[in-house]
Amino acid sequence: MSRRSRRFFTLMILILALCLTGCSAGSEEKSGELTVTGSLELKYATQFSVDYCDGGYKLISLADGSRFVIIPEGAKAPKELDPGIIRLNQPVKNIYLAATSAMCLFDSLDRLDAIRLSSITEENWYIPSARQAMREGKILFAGKYSAPDFELITAERCPLAVESMMIGHASDIKQQLEQLGIPVFMDQSSNEEHPLGRVEWIKLYGEILGEEEKADEFFQQQLDYLESVSKEEASGKTVAFFYVSTTGRVITRKTGDYVSRMIELAGGQYVFTDLEDDGSMTSSVTLDPEFFYANARDADVIIYNTAIAGEVSDIESLIAKCELLADFKAVKSGDVWCTEKNMYQEMTASGEMIKEIHDILSGKYDDGDGTGYFRRLR
Helix, strand or coil: CCHHHHHHHHHHHHHHHHHHHHHHHHHHHCCCCCCEEEECCCCCCCCEEEEEEHHHCEEEEECCCCEEEEECCCCCCCCCCCCCEEEEECCCCCEEECCHHHHHHHHHCCCHHHEEEECCCHHHCCCHHHHHHHHCCCCEECCCCCCCCHHHHHHCCCCCEEECHHHHHCHHHHHHHHHCCCCEEECCHHHCCCHHHHHCHHHHHHHHHCCHHHHHHHHHHHHHHHHHHHCCCCCCCEEEEEEECCCCCEEEECCCCHHHHHHHHCCCEECCCCCCCCCCCCCEEEECHHHHHHHHCCCCEEEECHHHHCCCCCHHHHHHHCHHHHHCHHHHHCCEEEECCCCCCCHHHHHHHHHHHHHHHCCCCCCCCCCCCEEECC
C-alpha cells in the first residue's frame, strides 16, 4: 500500500471513529428516553398495560390511548419524553377519586391515605373505611364528577383525578381539570369482559402506589375463589337478575356484561340471552313487561338488585313492586335472593361473589351471618 493510500485509509478510519463517537454521544443525550425492559403480566385485564423501564420508571397505557409515566420518588422525569405522556411522581397522593368503584381497590391495598377528595358524600359509601375516613376529615367531599369543586381540588394540590367512564358525559369537566394542570386518569375497569379483569385493576393501582406485592396477593385470593368453583360441576340453573324502578319498569343487565358473566362462571345460566350491547355506555336494559314475563317466569332463581333499587324486606314487598312476579317459579319455590348494598362498591370481591352465587345455585349458601353479598328473601 502506498503512503498516499495509507493516509487516505487512516483518514477514513478517523472519520468513521468520529461518526461513531457522535452517535454514541447522541445516545447518551437520549438516555432519558424510556427503555422498556419488561411488562406486567396480566391474566384477564385487557384495558391497560404496564411496561417496566430502565431507572425504575413505569409506563402505563390505557385502552383510551392515554399514557402515564410513574416517576420513582427522588428521580427526575425522563428527558425527551413524548409530550403526550403524563408524568406522575411517586408518592402519588391527594387524589380526587370520582370513580367510586375504584375505592375498594385503594381500600384493599390499605392506601386510602392516597385519596384526599371524593365525588360522593360519606353516607353514600358502603365501604366502612371510606366512611370513617370522611367522618374524620381525612377524605373531603369535592363535588360529584359532573360538578366538581374546582377551588377545593386546586387548594388541595390534587395531582390526579381518577374518573370513571361517566366522565365521557361531561367532557367539559375533563377539559377544565386538565386546564388547571390536573391530569385525568380514566378508570376503564367497567369495560373489562371478564369479572376478574375488573379485579385485576388492583395491580395497576398497586404499581401506581408502590403496593405491587399486596396487589398480587389480593388478586390471587379472588382467583382462588374462581378456580375452586370451576372445579365443581355446574348446576345449570337459570337465573333472572333485575330490579323494578320507582316507575314500575323492569331493568336488567345486558347479556355478556360482568354480572351475567359472574352467573355463568358460577355454573348458572342467565335467562336474558339476547340483550345485545347497543353501544351505549350503560349496561342496563329496560324490559318490555311481556318480554320479561316470558323469559323470566320459569327461572330457577331470582336475584333482585337492591343495590340499585333499594331494600325489599321480603317476597311480599317484592311482589308489591311488580305483581307479575307472583306467578314466577322462583317466587313459588322461595328461591328468591337480593343483593346487598355493597355489591357495586366492592368489585374487588368478584371472585368471592362468584363463589356465593355458585353456593346459592347448589343450595350450599348460608346467609345467616350477614357478611356476604347476597341475602335470601323470605
